[in-house]
Amino acid sequence: MILLIFLLQADSARELVERLRSETVEVREEAEARLKKLGKSAAPELEKAAKDPDREVAGRAQFLLRLLAVRDELTFALKEAFPGIEEVLVKGGDGAYGAALVRAADKDKFPTLNARDLEALVLPAVRGALLPEEREAVCRVASRFCFRTAAPQILRFLSDPSPDVRGAATAALAALEARESARPILALMRDRDARVRVEAQNALKALRARSLVPEIVALLEDPIAGVRERAVNLLSDLHAVGAASALVNRLKDPDVEVRLATIEAVTILEVQDSAKVELMELLGDPQERVRGYALEALASSHPRSESLPLTRLLKDPDLQSRALSVVRRLRAKEAVPDLLRFLKGTERSLRLDAARALEELEVEEAAVPGERLVDVVDLERDVVDPHELGHVLVDAAGGGTLPPDAV
Numbered sequence: 001m002i003l004l005i006f007l008l009q010a011d012s013a014r015e016l017v018e019r020l021r022s023e024t025v026e027v028r029e030e031a032e033a034r035l036k037k038l039g040k041s042a043a044p045e046l047e048k049a050a051k052d053p054d055r056e057v058a059g060r061a062q063f064l065l066r067l068l069a070v071r072d073e074l075t076f077a078l079k080e081a082f083p084g085i086e087e088v089l090v091k092g093g094d095g096a097y098g099a100a101l102v103r104a105a106d107k108d109k110f111p112t113l114n115a116r117d118l119e120a121l122v123l124p125a126v127r128g129a130l131l132p133e134e135r136e137a138v139c140r141v142a143s144r145f146c147f148r149t150a151a152p153q154i155l156r157f158l159s160d161p162s163p164d165v166r167g168a169a170t171a172a173l174a175a176l177e178a179r180e181s182a183r184p185i186l187a188l189m190r191d192r193d194a195r196v197r198v199e200a201q202n203a204l205k206a207l208r209a210r211s212l213v214p215e216i217v218a219l220l221e222d223p224i225a226g227v228r229e230r231a232v233n234l235l236s237d238l239h240a241v242g243a244a245s246a247l248v249n250r251l252k253d254p255d256v257e258v259r260l261a262t263i264e265a266v267t268i269l270e271v272q273d274s275a276k277v278e279l280m281e282l283l284g285d286p287q288e289r290v291r292g293y294a295l296e297a298l299a300s301s302h303p304r305s306e307s308l309p310l311t312r313l314l315k316d317p318d319l320q321s322r323a324l325s326v327v328r329r330l331r332a333k334e335a336v337p338d339l340l341r342f343l344k345g346t347e348r349s350l351r352l353d354a355a356r357a358l359e360e361l362e363v364e365e366a367a368v369p370g371e372r373l374v375d376v377v378d379l380e381r382d383v384v385d386p387h388e389l390g391h392v393l394v395d396a397a398g399g400g401t402l403p404p405d406a407v
Contacts, residue, residue, distance in 0.1 A: 013042040017049045020060045028060070035064055043068060066090045073120045081110050081117075094128025098138050101125040105141045115145040126153040132162040139168040143175040151178035158184050163193035170196065174203035182209040189219055189234070190227050197230045205237040213240045220246055225255035232258060236265035244271040251278040256287050263293040272301035283309065288318040295322055305332035314338045324353040328360055336363055 016038070019031035035042045042064070049061035071079070071086040079085060081104065089096050101121040104113050122142055129135040135157055142150040155178070157169035170188060173181040186209070188200035204212065216238075219231035232250055235243045247269070250262040259282070266275045275297075282294035298308060310332055313323040324342070327335045335357075342354035 013038055013045040016042070017045045017057075017061065020049065020057050021054065032060065032064060036067065039068060040072070063090060075117045075120070077113060078104065078117045078120075081113060089124075094124045095130065096128070097121050097124035098126075098129045098134050101141055102137045105144070115147070118145060119147065122147045122150050123153065126150050132160070132165050135160065135162075135165045136168040139165075139172040143172040146176065148176050148178070151176045151181065154178075155181055155184060158188065163191070163196050166191065166193070167196045167199040170199040170203045174206040177207070179207055179209075182207045182212060185209075186212055186215055189216070189230055190222065190224070194226055197226060201230045201234045201237065204234055208238070210238050210240070213238065213243060216240070217243050217246045220250055225253075225258055228253065228255065228258045229261045232261040232265050236261075236268045239269065241269050241271065244269060244274055247271075248275045248278055251275060251282060256290060259285070259287075259290050260293055263290070263297050267297045267300055270301075272297050276301075276303075283313065291316065291319055292322050295319060295326060299326040299329055303330075305330040306334065308332075310335045311338055314342075320350055321353065324350065324357055328353075328357045331361060333361055333363075336361065339363075 013035065016031045016035050019027050022028050022031070035046065046061045046065050046068075050058055050065060052058045052061065067086050067090045070089050074086060082088075082100065085100060089100060092099075101118060102125075104110055104118055104121065118141070122138070122145075125138045126142065129138045138150075139154055139157065141147075142154060151173060154169050154172050154176075157165050158173075158181070160166050160169065166188060170185055173185065182204060185200050185203050185207070188196050189204075191197050191200065204216075213235065216231050216234055217240075220228055222228050222231070228250065232247060235247060244266070247262055247265055248271075250258055251266070253259050253262065263279070263282070266272055266279075272279060279294045279298050282290055283298075285291050285294065295308075295313060305327075308326070308330075310323060310327060313319050314327075314335065315338075316323070320342075324339075326332070327339065339354040339358050339361075342350050343358075345351055345354075
């Protein structure tokens with residue numbers, strides 16, 4: 001019985017293939033539709049027709065063979081969500097795959113489709129993506145669904161003229177954990193577009209490209225400041241302690257952002273002791289942020305407070321708040337005279353910080369013999385909730401109650 005059905009189908013397929021020669025459009029279209037329904041059973045006859053000397057007949061047969069092959073590659077769920085998708089893909093070539101992939105990846109419209117349903121689309125979609133927006137889109141989908149097989153094709157996009165495409169490809173390769181892309185991505189650390197350099201740094205961090213540390217160190221000497229800054233950040237990201245000496249040299253970089261990035265890097269790598277001389281010099285940097293970062297870096301290494309020029313720093317109007325914080329952190333009692341001067345200053349926040357520092361240092365007496373801290377703090381100028389300074393004054397008064405006129 002099965003053999004009989006096969007023979008009947010074979011005859012039917014042969015007849016239908018013959019109708020592909022018809023000069024009547026309707027006859028040909030009906031034959032194509034029926035051949036599509038027959039599916040694989042029509043393949044033997046279509047393969048013969050694909051070699052037909054009549055080019056039109058051969059072309060129609062080849063089209064139907066491609067359609068049957070594509071249909072076989074697609075999941076039932078995808079074909080159900082997109083009726084006739086195989087014909088769209090065959091007619092549109094690789095270019096049609098990208099549009100289908102992006103559309104099918106829309107979870108709002110097709111919440112039931114998953115990575116398995118989209119897998120057959122991704123490689124032709126990457127190959128067929130020609131426009132920048134198409135390439136960006138397929139990179140995002142490949143990344144989101146972790147299509148690791150797309151990595152070799154996406155690798156080509158690293159040299160795309162569009163910085164948006166280069167950035168999207170870099171991010172996708174990192175998400176796909178394509179370690180073979182680390183060295184090509186390293187070249188993008190010198191990209192002319194700053195956004196691409198950031199993506200390259202993030203990707204190399206994600207790929208844990210520690211084997212490339214020597215090449216990254218070489219970028220510290222790049223003439224472009226933005227490249228040097230990214231290289232500093234990446235060495236910090238990779239925790240490249242072995243590059244500490246090269247990093248310390250960048251503390252003298254002519255670019256402010258590079259100096260700031262380097263201060264952060266030596267702090268993260270905990271190599272401040274190796275950079276102590278350079279960090280001390282940066283306390284006199286013309287840029288306020290650099291002085292502040294340098295002070296924090298030095299303080300975080302838990303030095304002896306006497307090793308820091310706290311008196312000078314407490315006189316720096318841009319650093320006073322940070323310096324007061326450092327005094328408290330290091331419990332620098334030698335700064336008490338300076339703290340007492342702050343209590344008589346005009347800036348409320350500094351007076352409060354100084355009072356808190358004195359409390360933590362357990363200072364009860366002011367600089368003038370017999371003058372207590374409670375007498376020095378001017379509460380009339382600090383019109384705030386009494387409890388904000390109350391604990392400071394109570395401690396300063398010896399743990400008792402405040403004088404009636406103190407609050």
